[in-house]
Amino acid sequence: MPDIVLSSAVRDNLLSLKQTADLQSITQTRLATGLKVNTALDNPNSYFTAQSLNDRASDLSNLLDNMGQAVQTIRAADKGITSITKLVESAKAIANQALQTSSEYERKLFTSQYNDLLEQIEDMARDSSYKGKNLLAGAGNELEVIFNEDSTSNLTVNPVDFTDTSLDDGLNLDDLDAGGTGTSSFNLFSGTTSISLSGLQASSNLTDLADWATGNIVSITDSSGTTNLTVGTDITTVQDYVDALNDLNGVHATFDEATDSITITSGLDNPLYISKDNTGGGAATDGGDTGGTTTTMTVSPLSSTATLVSSGGFQAGDTITITDGNGFEPASLEIDEETTVSDLVTFINNVKGLDATFSGGSISLIGEVSFDISSSNSDFNRTTLGSTTGIVSLTAAPSEFKSDTDIDRTLQAINAALDELRNAARSMGTALSTVEIRTDFTQNLINTLEVGAGHLTIADMNEEGANMLALQTRQQLSSTALSLANQADQSVLSLFG
Known part of the structure; x- marks a missing residue:
């Protein structure tokens, strides 16, 4: 107040106390915040320089998070490639295993296994995404990684496409054709007849019979045509006659000297007719010694319990062989007197990839690959005298592992x-x-920027603590000095005592 006058000493001590209090406030703020520059008023140059450094560090910290996510995206793709490689190596092992066997059926199975692996590869590629980004899923999944705050430093990771193994610019592995199935069938018929040659032996001449003469023609006829045998040219003895009958497709003949007759067993699926004419002399007969008639042999389908040797297409000791389209022989069966039709069906069914059913004298076949059923007996499956082959052939579309060339490809x-x-x-x-190197670099740069900013703004706590102690001492001394100055002014009161 203007009406109150303080001495110079008091005023100086009051001013000193005020300055000390201001310095204490500043020091207390520095101790509380840890900063020697808290506002632009404290040190504009240091404040704004530190703020720029911290702003850049903050921007880089945001980029650092994106880099970390990019690392995980790339790692997900890398793990996917590692697993896909193992699956492709498994596919290679399957192809090599297929190469070690000649069985067409086993190779067909390997084809299916191979295709299953390709499907797993595609699934693996589709599952290798991270946060919606999949570097194994092709176009649209490009990954751009930004390394600095103005986006002038970046890396683009281009994707590959393994979600479709058949792509030419990918794995270029096509699914293999597993092939198809085929069907076939063959009939089992039987017929038996006999021709009497009274008084003859195997070595006897046929012309020893009263109705037989050189030049006579024996005709054997079925639905496919007629086979003619000329007496004296094609057949002379009884054994010649038997041999000629045995040479016919689907027919088996034997001569019994005890009964002086030829027994003929047929495997044909149609009747057989035998007769002899009287060309050159003699008389027409049934092919034996009975005149004026024809020997007719009817046939009927075998039952499941019938023995195979009851048909002219089988004899004891025959070997039935099954081979596939590669010539691989999965099974063979030796026929004996007791082997039945049911045994044959069971034998066929035991071959992997081949199924058989029997009904009405016919064996129906379904094969997953091609098969041939053949016999050491040329009469097997000769259904007519004019049959060109007795092999039962079943043709199925082959798999793409059928040949060694296919597998090598x-x-x-x-x-x-x-x-x-x-x-x-x-x-x-x-x-x-x-990306990992840039991540480490960015982390170190952020640390450098923050340390640099700290050098400009962070207070030295030891120094500030010492300052506070000094100011407290100074405050105490100023208070004492003010008290002394007041005492000097009060000394005048003693004059009024």
Whole structure:
């Protein structure tokens, strides 16, 4: 107040106390915040320089988070490539296993296993995404990683497409054709008849019979045509006659000297007619010594319990062989007197990839690959005298593992796919290494920026603590000095005592 006058000493001590209090306030703020520059008023140059450094560190910290997510995206793709490589190596192992067997059926099974692996590869590629980004799923999944705050430093990781193994610019592994199935059938018929040659032996001449003469023609007829045998030219003795009958397709003949008759067993599926004419003399007969008639042999389908040797297409000791389209022989069966139709069906059913059912004298076949059923007996499955072959053939569309050439071609494609996977792994590995290196660099740079900003603004706590003690001492001394100055002014009161 203007009416109150303080001495110079008091005023000086009051001013000193005020300045000390201001300095204490500043020091207390520095001790509380840890900063020697809290506002632009404290030190404009340091404040704004530190703020710029901290702003850049903050921007880089945001980029650092994105880099970390990019690392995980690349790692997900890299893990996917590693697993896909193992699956492709498994596919290669399957192809090599197929190469070790000649069985067409087993190779067909390997084809299915191979296709299953390709499907797993595609599923693996589709599952290798991270936060919606999949570097194994092709176009649209490019990954851009930004390394600095103005986006002038960046890396683009281009994706590959393994979600479709057949793509030419991917693995280029096509699904293999597993082939198809085929059907076939063959009939089992039987018929038996006999021709009497009274008084003859195997070595006897046929012309020893009263009705037989040189030049006579014996005719054997079925639905396919007629076979003629000329007496004296094609057949002379009884044994010649038997041999000629045995040479006919689907017919088996034997001569019994005890009964002086030829027994003929047929496996044909149609009747057989035998007769002899009287060309050159004699008289027409049934092919034996009975005149004026024809021997007719009817046939009927075998039952499941009938023995195979009851048909002219089988004899004891025959070997039935099954071979596939590669010539591989999965099974064979030796026929004996007791082997039945049911035994034959069971034998066929025991062959993997081949199924048989029997009904009405016919065996129906379904095969997953091609098969041939043949016999050491040329009469097997000769249904007519004019049959050109007795082999039962079942044709099925082959798989793409049928031949060694097919498998070798697939192995070449697999090796190329493995090279593609290794290239992709190297590319992903390089990108991953680059991003990780830049991540470490950015972390260190952020630390450098924050330390630099701290050098400009962070207070030295030891120094500020010492300042506070000094100011407290100074405050006490100023208070004492003020008290002394007041005492000097009060000394005048003693004059009024």
